[in-house]
Amino acid sequence: MSEADAATMEASLIAVADAGIDIRIPLFERFFAAYPERRASFISVDAASRRMTDETLQMMLGLAQGETWVWPLVAELVFTHRSYGALPIAEYDAFIDMTVAELGAAAGDAWSAHTTAAWQRHADALKAMIRKARAEWASAMPAGAPAVAE
Numbered sequence: 134m135s136e137a138d139a140a141t142m143e144a145s146l147i148a149v150a151d152a153g154i155d156i157r158i159p160l161f162e163r164f165f166a167a168y169p170e171r172r173a174s175f176i177s178v179d180a181a182s183r184r185m186t187d188e189t190l191q192m193m194l195g196l197a198q199g200e201t202w203v204w205p206l207v208a209e210l211v212f213t214h215r216s217y218g219a220l221p222i223a224e225y226d227a228f229i230d231m232t233v234a235e236l237g238a239a240a241g242d243a244w245s246a247h248t249t250a251a252w253q254r255h256a257d258a259l260k261a262m263i264r265k266a267r268a269e270w271a272s273a274m275p276a277g278a279p280a281v282a283e
């Protein structure tokens with residue numbers, strides 16, 4: 134938990150909201166450019182992109198704020214995503230990194246190396262939590278656990 138990081142992260146979210154930029158559009162374009170074969174897994178990109186973008190940002194901010202709901206939400210996310218195939222961990226990492234990168238691009242002058250560092254710390258914590266959730270599902274429920282592709 135870091136109150137200073139949370140304040141820095143919130144300021145950048147407000148700057149992007151004030152600029153009226155919806156980062157999910159370039160974020161999903163970037164994600165599908167990197168992983169074109171994944172496009173077909175989405176029934177509704179419009180609906181899923183709102184939730185995936187919003188919840189990824191909220192989870193990182195929640196980690197900075199020491200929120201205890203982050204862990205159960207991550208565990209649920211990893212389990213529900215089993216329906217979308219064996220998602221490689223590298224795609225989770227990339228989606229998280231691209232979310233931070235697009236936020237930075239949209240924030241313009243409101244973004245600095247300090248802002249990158251604040252988001253990066255909690256991006257890394259979220260990546261570690263996703264790995265932990267995948268490992269725990271695999272160990273607790275081998276038959277029904279999400280497929281863990283590397």
Ligand code: HEM
Nearest residue numbers: 171174175176177178181184185188189217220224225228
């Ligand atoms: C931290 C990362 C992620 C978060 C927080 C997240 C969150 C979500 C949420 C909340 C939904 C909507 C579920 C629903 O309404 O039923 C969703 C759907 C989906 N997610 Fe993610 N997701 C993440 C990463 C990924 C990654 C890396 C992939 C790989 C491609 C992925 C693929 C999908 C697909 C295919 C859907 C269903 C879309 C559809 O049916 O149209 N997600 N995700």
